[in-house]
Amino acid sequence: MYERLKGFRDFYPGEMQARRTVIDAMESVAKRYGFREVGTPALERTRMYVDKSGEEIVDELYSFTDQGGRDVALTPELTPTVARMVVAKQQELSKPIKWYSTRPFWRYEEPQQGRFREFYQTNVDVFGSSDPAADAEILAFAADSMTDLGLTGEEFEFRVSHRDILGGLLSAFEADVDVRAAVRAVDKSAKIADEEYYDLLVDAGLDYDEARQFDSLLGSEDLDELVDFAGTERVDEAVGNLRAVLDAAEDFGAREYCSLSLETARGLDYYTGVVFECFDSTGEVSRSVFGGGRYDDLIESFGGQPTPAVGVAPGHAPLQLLLQRAGVWPDEALSTDYYVLQVGDTRPTAARIARDLRERGNVVETDVSGRSFGAQMGYADSVNARTVVIVGERDLENGEVTVKDMASGEQTTAPVDDFPGERDAPTYDDFAV
RNA sequence: UCCGGGUUGGGGUAGUGGUCAUCCUUCAGCCUUGUGGAGGCUGAGACGCGGGUUCGAUUCUCGCACCCGGACCCA
Incomplete structure (x- = not known):
């Protein structure tokens, strides 16, 4: 350590x-x-500070002699x-x-x-x-x-x-x-x-x-x-x-x-x-x-x-x-716009969706650890994902993905070919009937 | 450089001159490859460092380091 x-x-x-x-x-x-x-620069000649503030200043500096013999200071x-x-x-x-x-x-x-x-x-x-x-x-x-x-x-x-x-x-x-x-x-x-x-x-x-x-x-x-x-x-x-x-x-x-x-x-x-x-x-x-x-x-x-x-x-x-x-320090909680969850071998489609969402400026994560469904969902929760897009083999057979709003827990399906489509930041509400 | 208070897993803690150092939390895996916040199981992880006293020190003692606050300084 x-x-x-x-x-x-x-x-x-x-x-x-x-x-x-x-x-x-x-x-x-x-x-x-x-x-x-x-x-x-992070380094200047020590002399610049000594000339301005006096020799005592050196005690307060991170100063050293570089390999060319120059006296320098952070x-x-x-x-x-x-x-x-x-x-x-x-x-x-x-x-x-x-x-x-x-x-x-x-x-x-x-x-x-x-x-x-x-x-x-x-x-x-x-x-x-x-x-x-x-x-x-x-x-x-x-x-x-x-x-x-x-x-x-x-x-x-x-x-x-x-x-x-x-x-x-x-x-x-x-x-x-x-x-x-x-x-x-x-x-x-x-x-x-x-x-x-x-x-x-x-x-x-x-x-x-x-x-x-x-x-x-x-x-x-x-x-x-x-x-x-x-x-x-x-x-x-x-x-x-x-x-x-x-x-x-x-x-x-x-x-x-x-x-x-x-x-x-x-x-x-x-x-x-x-x-x-x-x-x-x-x-x-x-x-x-x-x-x-x-x-x-x-x-x-x-x-x-x-x-x-x-x-x-x-x-x-x-x-x-x-x-x-004063109570105005900015929020330290991190947030994630989308987590694209993969079920089975759906990486090609999941990756395409993730790229499309990122191109539109969103913060998007997807699985890079080969995790289980439950573990991915837990991770999505831990990074405060707003929306989880579930790309699963079963939905894909019907040409669909599942869009889940993490705050409410509600979810619906969306056509995989129209996701994200023309939308910059599609949410559950865009597809819910 | 000086003064005061601190230091036990990543975070928060209990405890003791002598069996495997407590608990909570966290993290990882699993239960769980179609559903997160709950629960269960498994695992990871600590006595700040060095010297002294002692049969034996995480515990007593000394020194140091670091952390928090203050002095000096604040160009």
Whole structure:
């Protein structure tokens, strides 16, 4: 017996069917917005992640040296890859570039609820537009995905913040504050005690009174107050940008799912503008389901022309938890349209019927194990066959097959030459008198 | 990497320092090559791994692995 690797999962048909339904729903929304699918490698050079995130990142990667001596890593996220792709073909791609992709990623970390070492995400990004409408389109894609999956505004919310508001306010307090550390403190603030939060802000360079004031400003949600307090062009512009995004989201039908929450910060290493996180508003532990935001500097830092970008990446595992808690996780029960049952040596006719039904798009099974009548019927039942077509020697002598509806148990005969005939999906009702 | 709780057939369980480890379910075959959900018969399938204590360990003990949850992290 071989055991599965820690943090990796197997998906058996029932769960996989439900996952497929969810993936198809999200990708369908992305396609309707004109996002185009891209395919990307599972391996990239380790250096790409180190340059972006620092040497410590290597501990979180599945990284190794390949047989050609290259230091490579299984991709822990998509953003650097698509940034690389944008830079490589920058001149020939028409802007805005709108791409999506669903695939697994790998991080060497401890599994937790909704977190695994191999995990799936659907990434959706816009490159080349700094217009607030681009941010809003990402929010609208995310909102449409959630509602198409059966969720309502009662069950999730997008907490929207703006990195430049945070950074601008912090700079207004102290010119040389450690913005990164302070933002990280903000990101944690909901989970830790106020005192601990203030201590972290103090560590970042504020004094204690400033920390309290900063906290209170973030909580007020009065954007005008923030502008007045800071009195800087940067905060003024950031607030204007956030408002413009929310206005556009209103027009795109996504505003009702958004709430202003400056205490939402995300990890934020490369975020530059609007950031948001999707929260489960029904769950007892309101942890972030997924997040996204604007990262205008990344492409340039990858060696490209300055190219603004905004994106979102719903992770399938936390999304699954949310959908299950909301009671809208798709049905995992498998179904079969037809089971073509053979009695005696009737394979030529049974196979012809099965092929005809399949050509019409039905899910059709027939015996491939030489089983008895009763065993075939039991199998048909176990795979939730809707209709069983009995192809038996006795009926064939009369030029007939038997059509049985498994739910009711009723059955009737049909002329073998007229089955399925012109019908796409014949049932018992089509032949019952 | 750290903390807490777990681990007995595929799933769910009972139990014990000593005969063939309990029961339910599942799966396969048969009763049943003309009728599934019921029933019967037969079969498959487990003490996570390693060390220690012991005449003997699934049971006691230590370590590890894995699972669940949490911390850190969340690019």
